[in-house]
Amino acid sequence: MPAVSSSDKVLSYEKVAESVKRAQYAVRGEIYLAASERIKKGEKVIFTNVGNPHGLGQKPLTFPRQVMALLTAPFLLDDPRTATMFPADAITRAKTYLANIKGGVGAYSDSVGNPYIRDEVAQFIQARDGHAADPERIFLTNGASEAVRTLLRTLIRGHMDGVMVPVPQYPLYSASIALYDGCFVGYELDESTGWGLDLVKTKASLDAARARGLCVRGLVFINPGNPTGQCLSRADVEALVRFCFDNRLVLMADEVYQENVYRSRHPFTSAKKVMCELGEPYTSGLELVSFHTVSKGVYGECGLRGGYMEMCNFDPRTVEEIYKICSINLSPNVPGQVAVGLMCNPPRRGDPSFDSFMAEKAELLASLKRRARLLTDAFNSLEGVSCQETEGALYSFPQITLPPAAVAAARAAGKAPDVFYCLALLSETGLSTVPGSGFGQAEGTFHFRTTILPAEADMGEVVELFKRFHKGFVQRYSGPVAKL
Amino acid sequence: MPAVSSSDKVLSYEKVAESVKRAQYAVRGEIYLAASERIKKGEKVIFTNVGNPHGLGQKPLTFPRQVMALLTAPFLLDDPRTATMFPADAITRAKTYLANIKGGVGAYSDSVGNPYIRDEVAQFIQARDGHAADPERIFLTNGASEAVRTLLRTLIRGHMDGVMVPVPQYPLYSASIALYDGCFVGYELDESTGWGLDLVKTKASLDAARARGLCVRGLVFINPGNPTGQCLSRADVEALVRFCFDNRLVLMADEVYQENVYRSRHPFTSAKKVMCELGEPYTSGLELVSFHTVSKGVYGECGLRGGYMEMCNFDPRTVEEIYKICSINLSPNVPGQVAVGLMCNPPRRGDPSFDSFMAEKAELLASLKRRARLLTDAFNSLEGVSCQETEGALYSFPQITLPPAAVAAARAAGKAPDVFYCLALLSETGLSTVPGSGFGQAEGTFHFRTTILPAEADMGEVVELFKRFHKGFVQRYSGPVAKL
Numbered sequence: 001m002p003a004v005s006s007s008d009k010v011l012s013y014e015k016v017a018e019s020v021k022r023a024q025y026a027v028r029g030e031i032y033l034a035a036s037e038r039i040k041k042g043e044k045v046i047f048t049n050v051g052n053p054h055g056l057g058q059k060p061l062t063f064p065r066q067v068m069a070l071l072t073a074p075f076l077l078d079d080p081r082t083a084t085m086f087p088a089d090a091i092t093r094a095k096t097y098l099a100n101i102k103g104g105v106g107a108y109s110d111s112v113g114n115p116y117i118r119d120e121v122a123q124f125i126q127a128r129d130g131h132a133a134d135p136e137r138i139f140l141t142n143g144a145s146e147a148v149r150t151l152l153r154t155l156i157r158g159h160m161d162g163v164m165v166p167v168p169q170y171p172l173y174s175a176s177i178a179l180y181d182g183c184f185v186g187y188e189l190d191e192s193t194g195w196g197l198d199l200v201k202t203k204a205s206l207d208a209a210r211a212r213g214l215c216v217r218g219l220v221f222i223n224p225g226n227p228t229g230q231c232l233s234r235a236d237v238e239a240l241v242r243f244c245f246d247n248r249l250v251l252m253a254d255e256v257y258q259e260n261v262y263r264s265r266h267p268f269t270s271a272k273k274v275m276c277e278l279g280e281p282y283t284s285g286l287e288l289v290s291f292h293t294v295s296k297g298v299y300g301e302c303g304l305r306g307g308y309m310e311m312c313n314f315d316p317r318t319v320e321e322i323y324k325i326c327s328i329n330l331s332p333n334v335p336g337q338v339a340v341g342l343m344c345n346p347p348r349r350g351d352p353s354f355d356s357f358m359a360e361k362a363e364l365l366a367s368l369k370r371r372a373r374l375l376t377d378a379f380n381s382l383e384g385v386s387c388q389e390t391e392g393a394l395y396s397f398p399q400i401t402l403p404p405a406a407v408a409a410a411r412a413a414g415k416a417p418d419v420f421y422c423l424a425l426l427s428e429t430g431l432s433t434v435p436g437s438g439f440g441q442a443e444g445t446f447h448f449r450t451t452i453l454p455a456e457a458d459m460g461e462v463v464e465l466f467k468r469f470h471k472g473f474v475q476r477y478s479g480p481v482a483k484l
Numbered sequence: 485m486p487a488v489s490s491s492d493k494v495l496s497y498e499k500v501a502e503s504v505k506r507a508q509y510a511v512r513g514e515i516y517l518a519a520s521e522r523i524k525k526g527e528k529v530i531f532t533n534v535g536n537p538h539g540l541g542q543k544p545l546t547f548p549r550q551v552m553a554l555l556t557a558p559f560l561l562d563d564p565r566t567a568t569m570f571p572a573d574a575i576t577r578a579k580t581y582l583a584n585i586k587g588g589v590g591a592y593s594d595s596v597g598n599p600y601i602r603d604e605v606a607q608f609i610q611a612r613d614g615h616a617a618d619p620e621r622i623f624l625t626n627g628a629s630e631a632v633r634t635l636l637r638t639l640i641r642g643h644m645d646g647v648m649v650p651v652p653q654y655p656l657y658s659a660s661i662a663l664y665d666g667c668f669v670g671y672e673l674d675e676s677t678g679w680g681l682d683l684v685k686t687k688a689s690l691d692a693a694r695a696r697g698l699c700v701r702g703l704v705f706i707n708p709g710n711p712t713g714q715c716l717s718r719a720d721v722e723a724l725v726r727f728c729f730d731n732r733l734v735l736m737a738d739e740v741y742q743e744n745v746y747r748s749r750h751p752f753t754s755a756k757k758v759m760c761e762l763g764e765p766y767t768s769g770l771e772l773v774s775f776h777t778v779s780k781g782v783y784g785e786c787g788l789r790g791g792y793m794e795m796c797n798f799d800p801r802t803v804e805e806i807y808k809i810c811s812i813n814l815s816p817n818v819p820g821q822v823a824v825g826l827m828c829n830p831p832r833r834g835d836p837s838f839d840s841f842m843a844e845k846a847e848l849l850a851s852l853k854r855r856a857r858l859l860t861d862a863f864n865s866l867e868g869v870s871c872q873e874t875e876g877a878l879y880s881f882p883q884i885t886l887p888p889a890a891v892a893a894a895r896a897a898g899k900a901p902d903v904f905y906c907l908a909l910l911s912e913t914g915l916s917t918v919p920g921s922g923f924g925q926a927e928g929t930f931h932f933r934t935t936i937l938p939a940e941a942d943m944g945e946v947v948e949l950f951k952r953f954h955k956g957f958v959q960r961y962s963g964p965v966a967k968l
Contacts, residue, residue, distance in 0.1 A: 004769045006799045010701055010734050011771055013801035017641045017664075020805050028595055028811035036594070050814070054587035062559070069557035072819075073549045081565055103538035108779075108786040110520070111512055142626050142789070145813055153663075157501045175812045179637075180501075217494055248494050285488045287495055295592075302592040303818035305626070315490045317497035321504050327512035328659045329629055330534070333817045334787035335556075 023178040026171050026438020031422050035432035044430040046462060048450040051226075051394040053300030056453045061299060061360050063090060063353045064342040070094035071105050071338060089351040097338060105338065108331035112323055113140025113308070117341040121308055124344030129273035137311045137319065140340060142332045144256050144293040144307035149176050151289055151309065154322055155218050155250060156182035162209050162216040164202070164249065168195075168397065168439035168447070170226045185209045185216055186440060191399065194388045195228035197221075197236050199243055206247060218250040219243075224257040224268070224392025227439050227449040229372075231266040231391040237274045245286045253290040256307075257393040259297035262369040266391065272312060288312040294339040296394065298364045306336030306343075371452040371459055372396070378463040382470055390452060397436070399447050400470075406477035418446040424473055429465040507662040510655050510922020515906050519916035528914040530946060532934040535710075535878040537784030540937045545783060545844050547574060547837045548826040554578035555589050555822060573835040581822060589822065592815035596807055597624025597792070601825040605792055608828030613757035621795045621803065623810060624821045628740050628777040628791035633660050635773055635793065638806055639702050639734060640666035646693050646700040648686070648733065652679075652881065652923035652931070654710045669693045669700055670924060675883065678872045679712035681705075681720050683727055690731060702734040703727075708741040708752070708876025711923050711933040713856075715750040715876040721758045729770045737774040740791075741877040743781035746853040750875065756796060772796040778823040780878065782848045790820030790827075855936040855943055856880070862947040866954055874936060881920070881933050884954075890961035902930040908957055913949040 006012055013021075027050050035045045047055060054060065067090050069076075076082045077094065098104060100116035112118075118135040125133035141147040149172075152163065159181050165173045167186040177184045187202040189195040209216050221240055223232045232240070244251040253271040261268050275286050293307040311319060326332075347353040372390035379387035379398040387398035402410075402417050410420030418435035425431050425448075436447030454462045490496055497505075511534050519529045531539060538544065551574050553560075560566045561578065582588060584600035596602075602619040609617035625631040636647065636657075643665050649657045651670040661668045671686040673679040693700050705724055707716045716724070728735040737755040745752050759770050777791040795803060810816075831837040856874035863871035863882040871882035886894075886901050894904030902919035909915050909932075920931030938946045 004765070004797070006801070009771055009797075009799045009802070010732050011639060011802050012799045013805065015641070015701075016638055016802055016805050020638050020809055023808065023812065025808060025812045028808075028814075050592060052587065052592045054591035057587075060588070060590045065557045065559075069553045069560065072556050073553035075546070075549075076553065076569070079569060081569060085560070085563060085565060103536065103540075103787070104544070106544045106785045106787045107538035108534060108536045142817060143814065149812075154500055154504050155495060157499070172812060179809070179812070217499075250494050281488070287493055301590045303587070303590045303815065305815070305817035313488070313493075315493045315496045317490070318493070318495050318500055321497065321500050324507065324509060324512075325504055325663070328507065328509045328633075328656060328663070330512070330627065331787065331789070333626060333789035333820055335819045336817055 019179050019181050023175040024171065024438075025175045026434050029434075029438060030419060031426055031432060031434060034423060034426055038426070038430065045426075045432050046430050046454060046458075047432050048454060048462075049432045049434050051296060051451050051453065052302050053394075053453050054302065056451075057455045058300050058364070058453070060301065061357065063087075063347055063357045064299070064339060066090035067093045067097070067342060068335060068338055071097055072335070074098060074104060087352045089347055089353050093342075097341070101334065101338075105334040107334070109334055109337060111327035111329065111331055113138075113332055113337050114334070117337050120341045120345040121310075125272065125310060129270055129276065131273060131276040133272075133310060137314070139309055139311070139322070139326060140332050140337050141307045141309065141326075142336060143295060143305040144254070144291040144309070145172055146332070147291050147307055147309035148172055148252070148254070150322060150325055151252060152176045152182070153180055153325065154318065156180040159183060160213065160215055162214040164206060164216060164219040166220065166222060166225075168227055168436065168441055169220070170222060170254070171438055173220050174440075183209075183214055185214065188442060189225070189228060189230075191388060191442070191445075194391070195225055195230040197232065197240065199239055202243070203247075216249065218252055220252045220254060221271075222254040224260060226254075226257065226393050227395045227397040227434075229388065229390035229393050229395055229397060231261055231263065231268065233266045234269045234274065237269050237271055238278060241271060241275050241278060241282055241286055245282050250287040250289065253288060255290050256293045256296050258292065260368065260394060261392045262372050263389075263391045268392075272310065275312065284313055286312070287314055289314075294336065294343050297343070298361045299339070299343055301339050304336045304339045305333055306339040308340055367456055368394070368452060371454075371456060374459055374463065375450070375452055378467065382467060384474055385470065394451050394453060395449050396452055397447055397449050399445055402446055403474060403477040406473065409477065418448060421446065421473065422448050425466070425469055428472070429469050431462065431465060503663050503665050507659040508655065508922075509659045510918050513918070513922060514903060515910055515916060515918060518907060518910055522910070522914070529910075529916050530914050530938060530942075531916050532938060532946075533916045533918050535780060535935050535937065536786050537878075537937050538786065540935075541939045542784050542848070542937070544785065545841065547571075547831055547841045548783070548823060550574035551577045551581070551826060552819060552822055555581055556819070558582060558588060571836040573831055573837050577826075581825070585818065589818040591818070593818055593821060595811035595813065595815055597622075597816055597821050598818070601821050604825045604829040605794075609756065609794060613754055613760065615757060615760040617756075617794060621798070623793055623795070623806070624816050624824060625791045625793065625810075626816045626820060627779060627789040628738070628775040628793070629656055630816070631775050631791055631793035632656055632736070632738070634806060634809055635736060636660045636666070637664055637809065638802065640664040643667060644697065644699055646698040648690060648700060648703040650704065650706060650709075652711050652920065652925055653704070654706060654738070655922055657704050658924075667693075667698055669698065672926060673709070673712060673714075675872060675926070675929075678875070679709055679714040681716065681724065683723055686727070687731075700733065702736055704736045704738060705755075706738040708744060710738075710741065710877050711879045711881040711918075713872065713874035713877050713879055713881060715745055715747070715752065717750045718753045718758065721753050721755055722762060725755060725759050725762060725766055725770055729766050734771040734773065737772060739774050740777045740780050742776065744852065744878060745876045746856050747873075747875045752876075756794065759796065768797055770796070771798055773798075778820065778827050781827070782845045783823070783827055785823050788820045788823045789817055790823040792824055851940055852878070852936060855938075855940060858943055858947065859934070859936055862951065866951060868958055869954065878935050878937060879933050880936055881931055883929055883931050886930055887958060887961040890957065893961065902932060905930065905957065906932050909950070909953055912956070913953050915946065915949060915953075
């Protein structure tokens with residue numbers, strides 16, 4: 001018998017901070033935990049709940065890993081055999097990093113990242129946008145998630161401060177806002193226009209929140225979209241920049257999928273570039289922060305936890321406060337920083353690794369594009385399923401029409417209907433997805449998110465598993481099928 | 485002219501969250517920023533402000549880095565030359581990790597760390613203490629700092645919740661408590677007994693806080709001490725365990741310096757071991773969390789950001805809440821997790837790398853011990869300086885007696901006297917230290933913290949620089965010298 005019962009404990013569940021209890025993170029929520037239980041029982045799971053490319057078999061790009069291996073074991077640089085095993089540019093690059101990272105990957109860097117790597121990021125942004133970037137305003141972090149949290153932590157003063165977040169959204173935002181006791185102000189994307197921006201409705205949502213007395217201070221946009229997969233046109237980004245400046249909102253541009261664009265219709269245009277080209281008062285007036293990472297794109301280096309944020313037009317004293325918050329964590333992990341540097345400064349034409357590096361990248365992007373197409377088409381071939389095209393990012397977010405009997409059965413089981421559906425999908429096929437309610441969805445609609453990341457060789461099986469499940473599920477709850 | 489003046493900005497300094505502004509972190513505070521400015525101007529700085537061994541030239545241990553290099557570049561395992569360049573046990577270990585880490589270092593792991601590595605940690609704890617450890621209660625994190633923050637985040641419900649922290653303390657605690665809007669409840673260590681624990685005074689501090697209406701919920705102890713360098717006797721750890729249980733406090737045992745013990749008088753004894761051996765009600769009644777890291781010890785792998793916490797006797801539903809908070813961050817960085825695994829599961833007798841690994845470790849520990857002795861003696865040889873022995877950890881924390889004129893000059897400059905002293909030390913010698921006020925110190929006393937980490941070859945110069953500075957400083961503010 002335990003000396004102290006659970007509810008008598010100093011830190012019993014009842015006495016856990018309320019903000020912690022309120023925060024929900026569906027990507028690793030109920031379905032994920034059920035999937036983990038399956039794994040423990042030795043049952044098969046296909047994890048399509050989280051954008052984790054290497055976890056589903058994607059190989060790392062060779063060049064960055066060569067450089068990182070040499071940095072991890074610098075004594076290899078003294079071994080003559082190394083020159084026969086590693087390309088010359090990987091060796092040169094490793095030596096350059098070692099010369100610019102005092103103490104190597106085992107030493108704390110400056111709290112906001114190594115200055116040499118921050119310069120590499122600034123040059124990458126400048127080359128991408130055609131506008132200067134200030135390395136002093138680029139902070140490196142343990143993945144972009146940490147950057148997002150730090151910014152929200154600084155922005156949210158209490159429960160009357162609101163942040164506008166798209167619906168559907170990536171639940172990092174809702175969870176962090178809850179954790180910092182802020183107020184989530186959703187604005188719906190328009191599924192009928194491929195998850196397009198609707199600034200009239202967005203303005204109505206802002207006005208309503210302000211009329212309720214909320215101090216709405218920031219707006220998040222995810223481009224390309226997660227979980228929605230849309231890519232913004234340049235005109236849309238312009239409208240967003242104007243909207244945020246005109247309405248006194250800090251624009252938080254989640255641009256972590258900027259390399260994951262599969263259609264030429266809307267090539268990626270950064271909010272920074274648009275802001276710079278709109279002229280005043282936007283160019284030096286909009287408070288803009290942009291997030292990027294090595295976890296997505298063609299790198300997919302999720303486990304390295306490398307990311308950055310670029311802050312534009314921020315009050316210098318606010319930047320100092322953000323710096324101070326970063327300093328409490330001492331230093332972002334250094335291998336992740338190096339991965340960011342290598343992403344921003346890849347091999348150049350003429351370098352020994354250039355051709356193979358570009359070939360690896362191109363093949364991977366082409367494969368992602370094929371998989372995105374395949375999934376969209378498969379979903380749209382099914383009765384009761386409709387799916388917007390995955391123009392970018394790593395997800396498919398189909399809408400499912402559930403029979404009334406299924407909805408009733410879900411309610412009887414105390415589950416949201418989409419959670420009920422995703423649990424059945426997991427239990428019958430091993431496919432681990434995330435229900436739409438974890439991201440937010442228009443009232444009365446049901447969705448789920450799956451990544452496009454299963455290997456191409458496995459994709460046929462995934463599609464077949466899904467089709468068979470969906471048809472069986474609908475049949476089981478047969479009767480008049482209505483869009484709810 | 486900017487379109488928007490700083491104070492009109494949405495996120496102007498005035499509108500930054502108050503908890504962010506309140507948090508202070510002296511280890512990277514005013515002196516550190518002044519030192520960074522010197523670096524930019526090309527002036528010399530010896531960074532002894534933070535325990536960052538590799539940053540001051542310490543070489544990484546060879547075996548763990550060999551394994552990590554192979555994990556970073558798994559294609560090396562297919563190259564026959566690898567067997568001639570890496571020892572067989574490093575190759576075997578890399579293959580074992582690859583078999584147990586799905587997707588390798590580039591994939592997100594479970595949010596609380598890879599299960600295989602959590603097992604390695606559990607076995608390490610069991611071998612150290614002679615008592616079982618539950619891998620399900622061991623969470624891997626980006627350095628121990630993140631674990632500390634997560635625990636405090638869960639514990640602190642609002643400004644009436646207090647956490648007891650030693651004075652002097654490591655400012656991660658005060659900064660995090662401020663950030664989570666909690667209340668810092670200090671308890672003074674006794675400098676005259678080598679920074680010993682004084683539970684009578686500690687109880688008085690607790691009673692006073694509770695009489696003020698605070699709900700004091702936790703107590704932090706750092707053993708071996710930071711910045712104070714003392715090692716607790718087993719009897720002291722026992723008293724602490726009893727004190728926390730009897731007073732309904734979660735014990736947060738910061739044991740990150742457990743390998744850094746330089747005197748045989750008090751070998752490290754973990755709070756877990758003592759709790760297990762005290763019997764009931766302590767063994768299954770005390771809510772204990774212990775923190776450890778790869779950043780300290782003889783690894784000194786600060787840049788890899790690997791750490792863990794072990795929770796004992798926690799309410800299972802509270803553990804679930806902590807798990808959820810970790811899941812928002814998706815995954816601790818995987819190279820850091822591997823480093824934790826290698827620290828907990830080093831080469832064993834009979835393995836090819838065993839002898840060289842043990843020799844590297846022994847030489848490093850011996851050198852740290854010599855440096856600790858050298859600094860303590862040097863400080864005690866100076867008039868107006870007294871220094872407790874560094875029995876463990878990586879710091880020396882001398883008390884300095886400042887001439888009244890120096891105190892007056894500091895006040896006139898708007899600085900705390902110890903900050904004034906440390907700024908002068910930096911400007912005259914390049915030595916970057918941390919003033920005692922950043923850690924807390926008894927009213928009217930002045931201290932500073934320096935690491936014992938400058939290379940042995942540089943230590944003579946460091947000591948000379950300091951001696952010359954101190955004598956000059958005292959002379960400059962000459963007149964009657966009084967202990968203030």
